[in-house]
Structure formats: C-alpha cells, structure tokens
Amino acid sequence: MMRITMIGAGYVGLVSGACFADFGHAVVCVDRDPARLELLELGRMPIYEPGLDELVARNAVQKRLRFSSDLAASVAASDVVFIAVGTPSRRGDGHADLSYVYGAAAEIGRALSGFTIVVTKSTVPVGTGDEVERIIREVNPDADFAVVSNPEFLREGSAIEDFKRPDRVVIGTEDETAKAMMSEVYRPLSLNAAPVYFTSRRTAELTKYAANAFLAMKITFINEIADLCEKLDADVQDVARGIGMDGRIGSKFLHAGPGYGGSCFPKDTLALVKTAQDAESPVRLIETTVSINDQRKRSMARKIVAACGGSVRGKTIAVLGLTFKPNTDDMRDAPSISIIQALQDGGARVVAYDPVGMEQARAVLDGVTFADGIYQAAEGADALAIVTEWNEFRSLDLARLKSRMTSPVMVDLRNVYNKETVTRAGFSYAGVGRPRGSDADAPALSAETRAV
Structure with a gap:
C-alpha cells in the first residue's frame, strides 16, 4: 500500500x-x-x-x-x-x-x-x-x-x-x-x-500533447472528407469503414460530426502549437487542425439553416444534445455553443435538451429555452438538430416527434440515423458527409445563411 x-x-x-x-x-x-x-x-x-x-x-x-x-x-x-x-x-x-x-x-x-x-x-x-x-x-x-x-x-x-x-x-x-x-x-x-x-520526463510531457493532437487531427481529417463526400456524392461512413479496416489507420476517431470539443483537445492542441512556435519548430498540421475545427462548428449551423430553406429567422430549432460528447456534463468548447449562437445570430429561437448537461449549459448559453425532455423540445419546432449522440436519441419515436413539430425536418450532425428510416416517417433529413441518395439536397444559400 x-x-x-x-x-x-x-x-x-x-x-x-x-x-x-x-x-x-x-x-x-x-x-x-x-x-x-x-x-x-x-x-x-x-x-x-x-x-x-x-x-x-x-x-x-x-x-x-x-x-x-x-x-x-x-x-x-x-x-x-x-x-x-x-x-x-x-x-x-x-x-x-x-x-x-x-x-x-x-x-x-x-x-x-x-x-x-x-x-x-x-x-x-x-x-x-x-x-x-x-x-x-x-x-x-x-x-x-x-x-x-x-x-x-x-x-x-x-x-x-x-x-x-x-x-x-x-x-x-x-x-x-x-x-x-x-x-x-x-x-x-x-x-x-x-x-x-x-x-524521460520531457518525453512523457510531449507524449500527452502529441497523442491528443493526433486524435484531434484524425477527427478533423474525417470531417474534411465528409465535406468532400457531400460534393462528390459519396458516403463518409463507408469511407471511414474502408480506411479504418487498415490496421495502420484504425477505426477509432473516424466519425464525422460537428468538430471536437471538451476539456482536452481544444486547449492541448493550442498549447502544442504555442510550444512548437516558441521552440521555432512549428507544427503546421496541428495549426491547420485548430483552424478547421474552429470554423467547422459554425458551418454546422449553416447546414441547419440550409435544411430550413435558407433562413431560420423567426423559426424554432430544437437542439438535442449540448455536451461535447455523451456520458459527461462537460460543456467546455462544446460544438453546441457555437452552433446555437450562430442560429441565434440568424434570428432563430432555440429550444434545447440534454440528459445531464443542462445545468452546465445554462452557465454558457444565453437566450436558450431548456426543455424537460426530447418531445417537449420538439414542440412547435421547425427543425430538430441532433448535436450530441446520447443513447436515448438513437431510438426516437419518429411518429410522436413529427406530431409535435411544426415542420418535420431533422438535421443529424452525428449520423445517428439513415435517410430511409427518417423519410419513411415523413421527415426531411440531412446528415453529415452523406450522398445525395441518402441526404436531402441542400438549397442554394441565401445571403442571410452565408452570414451565419
């Protein structure tokens, strides 16, 4: 002992x-x-x-x-x-x-x-x-x-x-x-x-930063591939499986979404960038990773706006999931923060629900209505966005959900569902990095959308 x-x-x-x-x-x-x-x-x-x-x-x-x-x-x-x-x-x-x-x-x-x-x-x-x-x-x-x-x-x-x-x-x-x-x-x-x-002591210190930076880079890589998939009519999930089966690459951290957040990746990647700059040995891949991830969160808000026809002004958006990942109440650098702020900038009213993160969310989100559950959040919504892939969001009662919403639009930023399942229930569906055959064609962006 x-x-x-x-x-x-x-x-x-x-x-x-x-x-x-x-x-x-x-x-x-x-x-x-x-x-x-x-x-x-x-x-x-x-x-x-x-x-x-x-x-x-x-x-x-x-x-x-x-x-x-x-x-x-x-x-x-x-x-x-x-x-x-x-x-x-x-x-x-x-x-x-x-x-x-x-x-x-x-x-x-x-x-x-x-x-x-x-x-x-x-x-x-x-x-x-x-x-x-x-x-x-x-x-x-x-x-x-x-x-x-x-x-x-x-x-x-x-x-x-x-x-x-x-x-x-x-x-x-x-x-x-x-x-x-x-x-x-x-x-x-x-x-x-x-x-x-x-x-050695210094090697151990650098190992931690290098590990987190590599994982953050892997997430950012598949997010960029997801964007390319949307342009080329390919499916990012199949691409991720295809490359993930390569033992040199592995399948973990190859899930396209709204970007990384939390207590580690944002601050650790930035700290490594600053350390490398001070050492006059810049880590340009990590610098780019940080920049892309920062921009991605608001780009996910533009995806929601596009799914709503190019404008969210005066509309109600239900947001499911606020924490940066499931099974935590951590809101630090959560993608939901930037997404919600961008939607509000576009004139939307946001109603949100998270299984455990709402107390922490109240401290960082202004002007958001917090619901007591999934279907309360969807009441009167013009669109619903899944931002964090909590397990309870994986088996939604789609008929009940549709009956609560003003307009049955689902924007699935974690690719929890496939288009066929959701559209059979009467929804318009948009995912991340999905081909046009399984993802609604986005309308041309209005000037208001581009401002988000």
Whole structure:
C-alpha cells in the first residue's frame, strides 16, 4: 500500500484518486474549494462520470479515500504526491496557464517530509517538470524528492475503465528509486498486463500533447472528407469503414460530426502549437487542425439553416444534445455553443435538451429555452438538430416527434440515423458527409445563411 495525495479533486484528480484507492492505496484528495469538498463528503459528485459515485462511496466507506483542504498535512504524510490541477488556455496567447501547477509545487515543497515522489498528472507543456523541480528546490533546498511526469489518458464518459484497463501507462523519470515507487503505485494493473512505459520526463510531457493532437487531427481529417463526400456524392461512413479496416489507420476517431470539443483537445492542441512556435519548430498540421475545427462548428449551423430553406429567422430549432460528447456534463468548447449562437445570430429561437448537461449549459448559453425532455423540445419546432449522440436519441419515436413539430425536418450532425428510416416517417433529413441518395439536397444559400 502506498500513501498518496492527489492535489485537485476535479475530473482527473477525483477519478485517479478513487481508482488508486480502489487498488488498495491510501488516498487523500486535497482541494481548496469548500463547496466541492462539502459535496464529496456528502457522497455527491461535482462532475458527471458514469460509475464514479459508487467508486468514491465504496472506497470512502473502506477508509481508503478521504477528502481534505489541508495540503501540508497530507503531503507530509505521503509517499507520492500527484499534481492534478487545471491547466486552462491562458487568455490572450493560448499558452497553458501553469499558475495552479506552480502554486501547488511551492506548497508541496514547503510541506515535504522524507523522500517523496512529486508527480505531474496535469497536462503540461514540455519542461514543466523542470520548473516544478526548480520551485521545490527554491522553497526547500533540503527536500528529498523526485519529480515525475505521469500524463493521464482518460476519456470522459469511460474514465474509470480507461484508468483500470489502460492502453499504456507513461511515466517520465530517469530516477531509479522513482521508477520503483511508481511501479508499485501501478502494480495492481499487472493483472491486466497493462504496459508501463518509462521515458524521460520531457518525453512523457510531449507524449500527452502529441497523442491528443493526433486524435484531434484524425477527427478533423474525417470531417474534411465528409465535406468532400457531400460534393462528390459519396458516403463518409463507408469511407471511414474502408480506411479504418487498415490496421495502420484504425477505426477509432473516424466519425464525422460537428468538430471536437471538451476539456482536452481544444486547449492541448493550442498549447502544442504555442510550444512548437516558441521552440521555432512549428507544427503546421496541428495549426491547420485548430483552424478547421474552429470554423467547422459554425458551418454546422449553416447546414441547419440550409435544411430550413435558407433562413431560420423567426423559426424554432430544437437542439438535442449540448455536451461535447455523451456520458459527461462537460460543456467546455462544446460544438453546441457555437452552433446555437450562430442560429441565434440568424434570428432563430432555440429550444434545447440534454440528459445531464443542462445545468452546465445554462452557465454558457444565453437566450436558450431548456426543455424537460426530447418531445417537449420538439414542440412547435421547425427543425430538430441532433448535436450530441446520447443513447436515448438513437431510438426516437419518429411518429410522436413529427406530431409535435411544426415542420418535420431533422438535421443529424452525428449520423445517428439513415435517410430511409427518417423519410419513411415523413421527415426531411440531412446528415453529415452523406450522398445525395441518402441526404436531402441542400438549397442554394441565401445571403442571410452565408452570414451565419
């Protein structure tokens, strides 16, 4: 059993801390937000992640998982301290904001007692570990410690499974004692034969950014192919299957849609671009990926406008799905935000529904009517857009839906349905990257549409 402190009880810290506790380690999650700690003490999760409430409750009852605001006491009693605080994009220049990481490093340095591993779990630019080490040395020259990089590769909505059955665990350190201790931290994964991969610290830091940038690029690639499919009367889903069967390419992240969002891809791709520019080694593929993805979200609004005959002024649009992906309440950089704002700019009234994300959505969306369910959202709508592919949107009662709508128009931005199924129910249907044979011909864009 290792004694672990997880600094930050946000998404990464809470999931990681709970999973480490489930491995049998003694874990303290430290956070400075009293409201968050109060929720956790009551057994209520500050984030939505399937299975997390049961995992936290089980390990709290077994006394393996605790929550505290006392960083100094927790660090002093720990073998390993993880830094899992936020690294948002810095306003103005797009670099990762490392103020929380460096603040945590200074506090850790003052509290260290005995040899301790300090691990950056937060996604950080190359060289951050060097600065964390320098800060700790500065505040506590006599401290006995090693700084390690251990980036997370968790997907929101399946984070617990990803943590317990990872493709790999990347640990950046060349300190032999640190290697031995980190091996012990992750020893329970040996039952699943998960590869623990040791690299240098800087290599581990770059691996995280490179992985996310590649996945973001893959999404953007298939989105551009989808646009080409619409022009050439081809089907992007068949193209994706055809190339995905190639073992060198793989089928994951080849689903055309409204662009990527969330807590990782937008900020990590931008941070990598800025890091590369500062290093005078620009990553032009990633620069283009960022630009295309930003533009794509509003282009999806134009698709909705086109499906409505070229104008949405005075019309009601029902939007199903607000979060950037299913099984999360995360609204950060969600495509729905740009899409809804563009529709509103075109004069539309937007009624929206999301299974779990509406509380978060209310904080970032103005002028939107939030419905209590799917069919309430569709009441009186001139068109319905599927923006997030929640499971409950996959088996809609199309007859009931049509009876609620003023005009039976479906714009399926996730290709959940096929035209034949929907048109048999009396709808006009538009998908993404589908041939004209299975996607309604879009009318010529009006000047108002082009302005969206």
